[in-house]
Amino acid sequence: MSIPASHRPAREWLLLLIALAVVAVVVAPLWQLMGSPESRAELEARWTRDRLAKLFLGFEQVLCYVCAAWAVLILQSRFREVLAQRRAFALDLLPTEEGARILPEDARPLGRKLEQVTAGRPLVLANLVRLGLGKFAVSKSATDVAEVVRNQADVEMSRMVTGMSTVHYLAWAIPAIGFVGTVRGLGGAFGAEATDIAEFTRQAKDQLKVAFDCTLVALVLSLVLMYLVHAVQRAEESLVTDAQQYCQEHLLLRLYSGGEGE
Template sequence: MSIPASHRPAREWLWLVVALAVVAAVAAPFWEVFTGPKAREEWAKWDEDRVKRLLLGPEQVLCYVCAVWAALILQSRYREVRRQRRAFNLDLLPTEEGARILPEDARPLARKVEQVTAGRPFILANMIRLGLGKFAISKSAADVSEVVRNQADVELSRLITGMSTVNYLAWAVPAIGFVGTVRGLGGAFGANSPNIQVFTDQAKDQLKIAFDCTLVALLLSLVVMYFIHALQRAEETLVTDAQQYCQEHLLLRLYDPATEAAHL
């Protein structure tokens, strides 16, 4: 079987390395400016207490919970994608050159698919089984093609629906961060002290809370969204490759009596 186009590397990581090299070359002359004495003096203020307040606020902890929850779901779904890909290595259909599938072969092949998969749910096996079942009844390759296409749409819709919780968590992370931002801004504007220095210190502390929550939430959101994107692409590629497998080893090998008679 030829390698599907979706299996060929897109060289995205290569382009990432090129992008990093270009940015580094442009940004290097400015690096000295940001690492001067004044910058080092600002970094010296980041003591243990400051880092703790940055990373361990109540809103940050809630963001961590949502991010870890989403990561666990994504990890389980990625393992399922890898399991589904094992079906491509199973002996589900004849792959010999010139092999044809007759209408009377459809039901025995469908039973063979069930035996090979041993009752395990595979997207590819389900598409083949439904296609063979339709071919046994209608003896029409066009009907089989329609069944395979419809089942692919159903599987893709099911995968998209299964991402609803993860999509909510990806939205919840920055939303929780903005809750902390509002809390910090409210505390800054609500600071009340007759002493101007005390008032300024209170306002600065509350603004730190606001910006810390936003920073942590947005960074976590970027990470979660990347892995959501990667998983969705893997799932969509799985369904596309299953369709291509059915096209090469099922649809193009069907013996359609009506089509054969038309060609004679």
């Protein structure tokens, strides 16, 4: 029996579309009312092809692109792994029939069946079920099984958090590289050499453009990357939570040792 994925992301995207529509309805008339044709023409004249090239193709910007691309590839790989892990919920790992019970003598045969079904793949759900069955075969206590499942879920979650360390470093490095470009631009602005004030002002303005361009690109990339990190982390946390729920419904609530009061 598969566990349905959460519908929360779909609702969030729907709310985002509604928010965009509301803002567009409010802002568009104000832009048409307050923005003169001269200001729009001036804006188009300012953002020329050469200006856009300086904005997006600086040395620091290219370094930011490399870090962002590296992080996105890692996140894409981790998200594909989450999707592969979720296929385990459709496997026949435990009896799901109504009224089915798991006795201590059933634990080891079910464990061998689990190994055959999963073919030794490192699946989060399979790890929780296998450890729970092994503990039940030894202790015959549902309380001990619940503790083992909970501890293993914490281990799996910690492993996932540790695996995101490189991505977290890259998410921190991107704005840091942008600030390096900012410092370089500011240093060039104050260190500009010119024969007159007009030339000094022109050179300083060019250097300041470089400084703020680096910061702008780096911060935008960082915002996008942090959202992707948040989305992948939430998918991984949901995977572990659903695995615990599966164990609760199909393992813990079906354990029966045959003792008094069970």
